[in-house]
Amino acid sequence: MHTSESRIAIIGGGPAGLTAADVLSQAGVAVDLYDAMPSVGRKFLLAGVGGMNITHSEAFEPFVARYRERAQALRPLLEAFGPGPLREWIHGLGIATFVGSSGRVFPTDMKAAPLLRAWLRRLRDAGVQIHTRHRWLGWDDHSRLRLQGPDGELSVSADAVLLALGGGSWARLGSDGAWVALLAEHGIALSPLRPANCGFEVDGWSEHLQERFAGAPLKTVSLALAGSAPRKGEFVITASGIEGSLVYALSAEIRQAIEQNGSATVELDLLPDHSLEKISRALTKPRGSQSMAKHLKRQLGLDGVKAALLRELAPAEAFDDAPRLASLIKALPIVLRRARPLDEAISSAGGVPFEELDQGLMLHRLPGVFCAGEMLDWEAPTGGYLLTACFASGRAAAAGMLRWLADRPSRG
Numbered sequence: 001m002h003t004s005e006s007r008i009a010i011i012g013g014g015p016a017g018l019t020a021a022d023v024l025s026q027a028g029v030a031v032d033l034y035d036a037m038p039s040v041g042r043k044f045l046l047a048g049v050g051g052m053n054i055t056h057s058e059a060f061e062p063f064v065a066r067y068r069e070r071a072q073a074l075r076p077l078l079e080a081f082g083p084g085p086l087r088e089w090i091h092g093l094g095i096a097t098f099v100g101s102s103g104r105v106f107p108t109d110m111k112a113a114p115l116l117r118a119w120l121r122r123l124r125d126a127g128v129q130i131h132t133r134h135r136w137l138g139w140d141d142h143s144r145l146r147l148q149g150p151d152g153e154l155s156v157s158a159d160a161v162l163l164a165l166g167g168g169s170w171a172r173l174g175s176d177g178a179w180v181a182l183l184a185e186h187g188i189a190l191s192p193l194r195p196a197n198c199g200f201e202v203d204g205w206s207e208h209l210q211e212r213f214a215g216a217p218l219k220t221v222s223l224a225l226a227g228s229a230p231r232k233g234e235f236v237i238t239a240s241g242i243e244g245s246l247v248y249a250l251s252a253e254i255r256q257a258i259e260q261n262g263s264a265t266v267e268l269d270l271l272p273d274h275s276l277e278k279i280s281r282a283l284t285k286p287r288g289s290q291s292m293a294k295h296l297k298r299q300l301g302l303d304g305v306k307a308a309l310l311r312e313l314a315p316a317e318a319f320d321d322a323p324r325l326a327s328l329i330k331a332l333p334i335v336l337r338r339a340r341p342l343d344e345a346i347s348s349a350g351g352v353p354f355e356e357l358d359q360g361l362m363l364h365r366l367p368g369v370f371c372a373g374e375m376l377d378w379e380a381p382t383g384g385y386l387l388t389a390c391f392a393s394g395r396a397a398a399a400g401m402l403r404w405l406a407d408r409p410s411r412g
Helices: 015-026 042-047 060-065 068-080 083-092 113-125 179-184 207-213 245-249 251-261 276-284 292-300 304-313 316-320 322-330 385-410
Strands: 007-011 030-034 097-099 104-107 129-131 135-139 145-149 152-156 160-163 191-196 217-225 231-237 241-243 264-269 332-336 347-351 369-371
Touching (some): 015 030, 015 385, 060 068, 068 385, 083 104, 160 385, 207 304, 217 245, 217 251, 231 245, 245 251, 276 292, 276 322
Parallel strands (some): 007 030, 007 160, 160 369
Antiparallel strands (some): 097 104, 145 152, 264 332
16 A cells, blocks of 8 residues: 555654654655544643753763663664754744753743644644544454544544553643553553652651641752762652652652662762761851751751751751761761652653564554554653653654555565
């Protein structure tokens, strides 16, 4: 069957699905895109609140390494469509980009909505049919797609299907993980969906810490997991534990430690710009009638949420032992017991393993059915890495579908 006579169904209107629709429609293939929500790109738009971080400008090798265990599986996808080509593609939509001081890449206006509008205009101009409020229910006995639409259930035939249904976080935006059961019914071995880029819980903060400091940011601190180098940044105290960018950067390692050991202990350096010796000297200075709280503030600038957390976690006797207190200021242990619920996470780990797919991202067990985006089994930190891999996998799946369509005449 020639591609111009083919019809493709894409399930999911996030970055991966929309990217595949772009590639396929530009190749002259008729595309129907279905999404369960009232509009497409909802998680994409919410990710852009506060600044649309589209990708990252760091060198390719460290960029790929951000994908941890799945770096090698994603390498060819990112080589074909990494940060550079992604920025060029955005520029082609008439949206300028810039590199921020952290190396992150943003649209010049920092917003996601103009980019999405230009993108959808291009898709519609290319003939892509977008069907919102259509939830995928699996396949019928004739291998047709079952979809629940506004007017009831319908069956759809397609020459190839792309599943780009997202992970399991932010269900209210459409990524509810309901596809897991539908694929498991067909014998596909799936890795359980787990929270990624998420907060973690402690056994319980004191009432004082919860009431006074829940939501307070700890700035210019560093965190380290046993055996790992400390990372500098900031995070937030929550009513149940900790969250924020510095925590998210370590979330994969923390989650794995909890899975293996039942808990994970991170060490917090409250004053990463001060040496242990400097802190020790400051603490041994006479404080006279001053309280320890005033002494810490005067000598080290340690007050507010930092001082409260030190008081919360350090043994009472440590405040009478300057060397011990100095060591705790540099390495205050926080025992984390569990991740916050999956639906609260920025993204999810787990999903369809690459071992279940061929090089074109087609399922071995379901010929003609492809997968892309966050429903694949990979994870990455925030900073543009999540979106880049969604774009790259959407393009890779579209290329795989084009090859599949081109090869169909030779199939027996």
